Amino acid sequence: MPSRLGRYAVRRRIGSGGFATVWLAYDEQLDSPVAVKVLAENWTEDQAVRQRFLEEGRFLRKVESPYVVTVYDAGELEDGRPYLVMSYADQGTLADRMEILGLTPGQALEVVRQVGTGLQALHVRGVLHRDVKPANVLFRTVEVAGRHEVRAMVADLGLGKALDMSSRLTMIAGTPSFVAPEQAQGEPLDPRADQYSLAALTYLMLSGRSPYAHASLAAAAAPGTPPPLSTPERVFPKAVESVVLRGLAPDREDRWPDVAAYVDALATALGPESEVDRSEPWLPLDPDLTQPGARPSPLPPSRPLSDPVPPPRLRRRMLAAIAGLVALLLGAAAGYAVEKRGDADVTVSDRTGTLSVTVPGDWDGARSTRTWKAPDAGGEFPALSVGTSEDWTDVGSTEQGVFLGILPGDELPEQVPQHPECHIAQEPVDDVIDENATRTVVYTRCPGGITVERVVQLAANRLLWVQVRSADRATANAVLDDVATHGF
Known part of the structure; x- marks a missing residue:
């Protein structure tokens, strides 16, 4: 574990993948925890990967939204690896929450609203996310009107693209169960690709299961019809299912005009009973999720903090099925x-x-x-x-x-x-x-x-x-x- 990354004192590793490692660190000048994302050493000489890493920081800096992870600083280590300093999500990810307890319809709607607002801010600035999924929705504690609440933020624009570039050249990538069919087919993209992914995320939060379990991008290119949204344990009005299925329409022309229209239609279909209580945090604070800990001292801790399991990032080509x-x-x-x-x-x-x-x-x-x-x-x-x-x-x-x-x-x-x-x-x-x-x-x-x-x-x-x-x-x-x- 490095003791410092640039001027930031390292506390522990948050996670790592094929392209980068993210460290929890302290900005000692501002007395605040930050997340520092460092390009993996084996990709330092790959100019295409390096450029993609730096573009993520540029895309994020284009957007000033409380629902998009903020990049505070960027730099380069002595060995030449670039790093980004970002806001620290002390309440983990949507993937964490779904695995532990799941969400109520009201909480799910609030996530959709906040993530949708973040995506809309990206789209207004001419940026597509292209990888909206539970692991890329982060939760952060903020102070509002003298009390703490949890805010959802869109993170990880490693696959993000400027809209003008997406109209000319699109890299085939993404997470199969959440990627839009046109993205899986390598077609030029527009904001309706992110809307599709948000609808898939909505389906997961409401029903407790993904609309699809695609094992490859080839399968995502022709998704078919998902199972009914309602289950015996959770029954939703037909209007809710209609809104979500329109967001999941294989043909983008059949989807909602934009993310904001989708979010508004979903809120109307769910009705006022799905509204969350604003007198307390809409998502309870979870002390068992990642926390910054005490401010680091000049001396190293006597017992290093344990590292979580690294979240995967790198996509590889998949062939041939294992049978039986x-x-x-x-x-x-x-x-x-x-x-x-x-x-x-x-x-x-x-x-x-x-x-x-x-x-x-x-x-x-x-x-x-x-x-x-x-x-x-x-x-x-x-x-x-x-x-x-x-x-x-x-x-x-x-x-x-x-x-x-x-x-x-x-x-x-x-x-x-x-x-x-x-x-x-x-x-x-x-x-x-x-x-x-x-x-x-x-x-x-x-x-x-x-x-x-x-x-x-x-x-x-x-x-x-x-x-x-x-x-x-x-x-x-x-x-x-x-x-x-x-x-x-």
């Missing part, structure tokens, strides 16, 4: 040796010494260290399975465990194993971890908690498949961090 892996997992788990252990963490390796993982002690109730037959591979490959019981891989099981398996492959798969027993499939995220390309999908509201599927490109012709089932995200993250391969 869940069924094969059940076969690989045969021949368990049941052995109960204590509560301390234990590290387990496969028979070949190729794979290892550290898990909570109570997970080590059943092991399989045998090789497995990967799909269409014509041979056996190293595998490892550790779980609280022999049936942890069963569909509908509430047990916990992790499976690791090597399999042939020269490209990351377009689709990972599906889990219909889980209520929510988050959008796939692509990243580079330890110089290896990865694709990860998190399924929530599963019978036992969450399920995580990850595929890693270990070598030119080898993949690693990881499945984790856990009662909570924190434990799953810890297990994922402790997966290791040897000999690659």
Whole structure:
């Protein structure tokens, strides 16, 4: 952890991805926490990526809106890496909130209003966001009329483009489950692309699930019709569904004229009963989310603060689907040796010494260290399975465990194993971890908690498949961090 970035005293890392790392720091001159975004070292010499990083700062500086993350400063480190100093979101992201509790219709409408206001401010300044999704909606505590409340802000314009450039050349990029069809097809864009993404965000906040679970931009190019917005647990008037579906219209000509018109129509359809109580924060302050902590002293802290799991940013090309892996997992788990252990963490390796993982002690109730037959591979490959019981891989099981398996492959798969027993499939995220390309999908509201599927490109012709089932995200993250391969 660097002690300083420019004149800013570093407190801890907020997160990192393929292109940049974001640090929580203090502006000692103004006595205020800030977020410092630094370009990743491996992209310093790539002029296209460097230019895109700097353009994000320029786009954000064009807009003076309380609902768009503010850039206060920019600079360059001694090693040549540029950095941006931005407002610090002390209440986490919309993705955090959706995973913990979800939102009421009133809270969802307030997020749509504030995010919509931020997007409208970008559009007025001639800037498209192009990547509106839960992870790019940040929450920040502000003081209004002597009391604290939470404000939603649009962040991360890494894919942002000036409208005049979008009319001539459009890079195909974005998050498949939230990207507009015309963007996925590489067509010239206008503000209605951001409106589509906002409508997809609305659908998620109201229903608790995304309108689509696209695994690729190719699928997003022809989205089809989403499931009904209403569920038995949450029933909405037909007018609400009509407003959202018009925002999600595949043909942009069928959408609302602009974001403001969409937001107004949604507020009218939801009615006055969805209004939030203005006498208190519309979104309760969550002390468990990221907080700045005490002002740093000249001496380093005696115990460094723990780092959260880095949020992915880098998109990679996906080809070829994995088929039948869940069924094969059940076969690989045969021949368990049941052995109960204590509560301390234990590290387990496969028979070949190729794979290892550290898990909570109570997970080590059943092991399989045998090789497995990967799909269409014509041979056996190293595998490892550790779980609280022999049936942890069963569909509908509430047990916990992790499976690791090597399999042939020269490209990351377009689709990972599906889990219909889980209520929510988050959008796939692509990243580079330890110089290896990865694709990860998190399924929530599963019978036992969450399920995580990850595929890693270990070598030119080898993949690693990881499945984790856990009662909570924190434990799953810890297990994922402790997966290791040897000999690659």
